[in-house]
Amino acid sequence: DAKTTQPPSMDCAEGRAANLPCNHSTISGNEYVYWYRQIHSQGPQYIIHGLKNNETNEMASLIITEDRKSSTLILPHATLRDTAVYYCIVRVVGTGANNLFFGTGTRLTVIP
Amino acid sequence: DAGVIQSPRHEVTEMGQEVTLRCKPISGHDYLFWYRQTMMRGLELLIYFNNNVPIDDSGMPEDRFSAKMPNASFSTLKIQPSEPRDSAVYFCASGATAQSYNEQFFGPGTRLTVL
Numbered sequence: 001d002a003k004t005t006q007p008p009s010m011d012c013a014e015g016r017a018a019n020l021p022c023n024h025s026t027i028s029g030n031e032y033v034y035w036y037r038q039i040h041s042q043g044p045q046y047i048i049h050g051l052k053n054n055e056t057n058e059m060a061s062l063i064i065t066e067d068r069k070s071s072t073l074i075l076p077h078a079t080l081r082d083t084a085v086y087y088c089i090v091r092v093v094g095t096g097a098n099n100l101f102f103g104t105g106t107r108l109t110v111i112p
Numbered sequence: 113d114a115g116v117i118q119s120p121r122h123e124v125t126e127m128g129q130e131v132t133l134r135c136k137p138i139s140g141h142d143y144l145f146w147y148r149q150t151m152m153r154g155l156e157l158l159i160y161f162n163n164n165v166p167i168d169d170s171g172m173p174e175d176r177f178s179a180k181m182p183n184a185s186f187s188t189l190k191i192q193p194s195e196p197r198d199s200a201v202y203f204c205a206s207g208a209t210a211q212s213y214n215e216q217f218f219g220p221g222t223r224l225t226v227l
Contacts, residue, residue, distance in 0.1 A: 043116075043203050043218025044155070087155075100216060102155040 004088045009107040012082075018075040020106050022088030025069040031092050033064060034100070035073045037084040044087065044102070047073065078110045116219035118204050124225045130192040133222045136185055137206030145205040145216060146179055146189050155203070161187065162209075194226045 005023040012018040035047040048062045055062045061074040075082055087105040117136040137144050145160040159169040164181045181187040201223050205216040
């Protein structure tokens with residue numbers, strides 16, 4: 001699976017949009033971009049995933065660049081409960097190798 | 113659904129003792145994963161099962177660690193004998209092949225402290 005690079009930490013004011021970047025310059029054509037987050041003392045939680053089109057769900061939006069070498073997770077109106085470590089993961093889907101490689105992630109702190 | 117259930121939530125034991133961690137995956141899921149999280153190494157996969165069969169155990173640190181899945185609704189991770197460096201949070205996760213995007217659902221974790 002391709003390696004990802006994320007900033008170690010970010011701050012965001014409550015109510016503002018949080019934009020979390022991820023670089024995955026070695027991504028392959030059949031690899032998806034996944035985002036998970038881990039709130040303190042809890043297990044990781046799936047947020048969103050995409051292949052090449054932008055995606056949106058009730059939690060967040062995922063913007064993937066046209067060359068697919070980077071992406072941005074957007075939390076449109078961050079709340080204090082969004083304070084967590086966010087992991088960007090790139091992996092192939094459906095091959096049977098369903099393990100996830102969690103890097104160091106970005107620690108997002110939402111400030112009141 | 114209650115989600116992935118792990119027990120115990122906290123375990124404190126002394127070096128040399130046997131430790132057994134338990135996991136009940138979400139009903140209908142055919143994948144089960146065991147992860148370990150430490151400050152030094154982050155979140156790392158230990159082993160995963162598909163239809164109760166171990167598929168990849170390359171992440172199991174050494175022979176002191178063993179995992180079983182006797183049926184679709186139960187798995188154990190055993191450490192014998194335990195050592196202080198095994199202190200970590202152990203997560204169990206499950207997933208379903210039927211899902212097109214293979215989301216994994218994590219349990220609350222078991223915090224293990226080996227004295």
